[in-house]
Amino acid sequence: MKTLTHSKTSRSKTNPSRHVAVSRSIFTEIKKEHAEFRKAMKRITRVYERDPETAKIAYLDFQIRLRAHADAEEATLYPYLLEKTVVGTKLDDQVREGVEEHHLGNLLANELDQISPGDPKWKAKFRVLTESVEHHLDEEEDYFKRWRRFLSPSEDRLVHDRFLAARESNRKRALMAH
């Protein structure tokens, strides 16, 4: 028993293919990008104090990435989870709540697009968007503890790959539209 445990640990530390498999988790990928979003929101808030125009440029890049991320979740992870459950269960409620929080973020972002960065309203609305997005990221990560159980390792990798493809295509489409 002792030998088996030791052997398993050694493999996981030294086998590069195992490392690649671990990094192809949809949940790890999403959490990684959430951390980037948190940093970007802090940076935009900081830059706004000295240069609102530059903050707006950084915000536009952030917004494209955020929408590409949320739309990719709704095209890959969310429907995959909904297929595993029925209306009214905790999982179903959590996924649907995520969709509504994405919708709220999009509404705030659409309104922000209509305001000049020099207008004091921009700062107030961006702060509300930031609070709303931070709440969503924290809650989604909290739900991941439960959601992980619904995907086998191979399903996790499949959803991860689909998520990356959807996100890339969303980003390209948004950049072409600008």
Ligand SMILES: [Fe+2]
């Ligand atoms: Fe997310």
Ligand SMILES: [Fe+2]
């Ligand atoms: Fe999300």
